[in-house]
Amino acid sequence: MNNTKHNRKSNSYSVFPFLKTKGELSPALLSPVESVKKTTFSQLVSGYDTLRLPKITTFRHKSEDHSPAETSSSIEISIPRLLPSNISNNSCGKVKAYAVNTHQGISRTYNEDKAVIILKIKNQVSSGEQKWPDCSFFGLYDGHGGHLCSNFLRDNLHHYIVGDPHFPSLPKIAIFHGLAKAESEFIDLAKSTGDKSGSCVLIVLIIGKMCYIANIGDSRAILSTERGKEVYSLSRDHVPTNEIEQNRIKNAGGQVFCSTKDFKSCRVIPGGLNVSRTIGDVNAKLAEFGGIPNVISSQPDIRTLKIKKDHDFILMGCDGIFDVLSSKDAIETVWKSTVDEENVSQACRKGVETVLSESMRKRSSDNLTAIMIAFSSFEMNCQSFFNSKRL
Numbered sequence: 001m002n003n004t005k006h007n008r009k010s011n012s013y014s015v016f017p018f019l020k021t022k023g024e025l026s027p028a029l030l031s032p033v034e035s036v037k038k039t040t041f042s043q044l045v046s047g048y049d050t051l052r053l054p055k056i057t058t059f060r061h062k063s064e065d066h067s068p069a070e071t072s073s074s075i076e077i078s079i080p081r082l083l084p085s086n087i088s089n090n091s092c093g094k095v096k097a098y099a100v101n102t103h104q105g106i107s108r109t110y111n112e113d114k115a116v117i118i119l120k121i122k123n124q125v126s127s128g129e130q131k132w133p134d135c136s137f138f139g140l141y142d143g144h145g146g147h148l149c150s151n152f153l154r155d156n157l158h159h160y161i162v163g164d165p166h167f168p169s170l171p172k173i174a175i176f177h178g179l180a181k182a183e184s185e186f187i188d189l190a191k192s193t194g195d196k197s198g199s200c201v202l203i204v205l206i207i208g209k210m211c212y213i214a215n216i217g218d219s220r221a222i223l224s225t226e227r228g229k230e231v232y233s234l235s236r237d238h239v240p241t242n243e244i245e246q247n248r249i250k251n252a253g254g255q256v257f258c259s260t261k262d263f264k265s266c267r268v269i270p271g272g273l274n275v276s277r278t279i280g281d282v283n284a285k286l287a288e289f290g291g292i293p294n295v296i297s298s299q300p301d302i303r304t305l306k307i308k309k310d311h312d313f314i315l316m317g318c319d320g321i322f323d324v325l326s327s328k329d330a331i332e333t334v335w336k337s338t339v340d341e342e343n344v345s346q347a348c349r350k351g352v353e354t355v356l357s358e359s360m361r362k363r364s365s366d367n368l369t370a371i372m373i374a375f376s377s378f379e380m381n382c383q384s385f386f387n388s389k390r391l
Contacts, residue, residue, distance in 0.1 A: 093134025099348035112143035146197030149280035198281030238277035254295030320366030
């Protein structure tokens with residue numbers, strides 16, 4: 001099998017460790033996507049046409065508190081220095097700024113997390129054929145068992161989605177097709193190489209006023225609204241402790257084993273994974289590698305959100321963050337770390353860096369990656385906080 005197509009590089013990207021960002025897709029880089037049965041897609045995304053946001057908590061932001069959230073252990077640990085965050089220099093439609101950072105964490109000597117940010121996707125059709133909306137793509141890929149799968153997703157998934165004939169008019173179908181193609185292509189690659197790696201997937205695709213969130217696995221997207229007054233979940237963790245996932249696993253012929261000491265430490269057999277949906281992982285999915293088909297699923301949850309004027313920002317993070325920080329704590333940490341910053345891009349930088357540092361203080365044992373996507377409400381708050389301090 002010729003593997004060169006799985007390692008495409010684009011000079012339109014600037015490179016950040018574990019990240020490709022700021023690129024603008026061009027038609028020459030796109031590949032056609034094979035069709036997926038419409039019935040399968042309809043079964044998957046029915047009910048997600050209008051996202052009913054699950055409310056997490058309510059809290060009041062105290063602008064006079066300028067310190068990060070004080071949730072760290074009383075035992076001091078050495079926090080490694082973070083590399084500089086990659087931040088936006090421009091805006092695109094509803095996206096006013098972004099920042100991303102990643103770190104191997106305090107317990108790992110390697111980092112299998114990968115991320116892709118494309119602030120502005122160029123028109124993929126001939127000039128004049130249709131009006132092209134503002135499009136931004138944010139992808140977070142939390143790999144396990146090796147780098148190959150998360151690298152593959154970093155290099156290919158956005159091409160598959162944007163190259164689908166349904167993009168951008170029917171983005172949920174394009175996302176579903178793109179993920180199906182990524183699974184099929186990577187499984188073929190893994191079979192030919194004997195690679196047993198896999199990856200979770202979290203995508204935020206913003207087209208005009210609409211936001212499309214797709215996840216496979218336990219990375220998480222959360223939304224801050226009304227200056228942090230409300231926090232909403234935009235994704236559902238695919239883990240074996242979830243009753244729906246547990247029943248699905250057992251119905252497919254798999255088993256779930258949990259530690260007697262910690263119920264959260266559950267593993268799916270076959271595969272031994274602590275997540276129930278992934279891309280890759282042939283040893284869990286294919287009989288020839290000892291797996292059972294459909295026990296570990298590659299089907300995404302795809303949700304839709306209309307961006308409103310009181311929406312502050314979206315925070316995307318891998319499970320290494322949310323193993324030690326609740327969604328509420330993560331959002332509150334961002335707000336407390338950014339109250340004295342006028343520039344929205346720098347505020348995003350402070351937000352993601354503080355979330356990563358706080359996760360290490362809380363002794364997360366995993367790789368850590370956070371992406372923050374700021375909207376106009378957060379931009380205006382940055383300016384108002386700064387002006388209030390000058391009075």
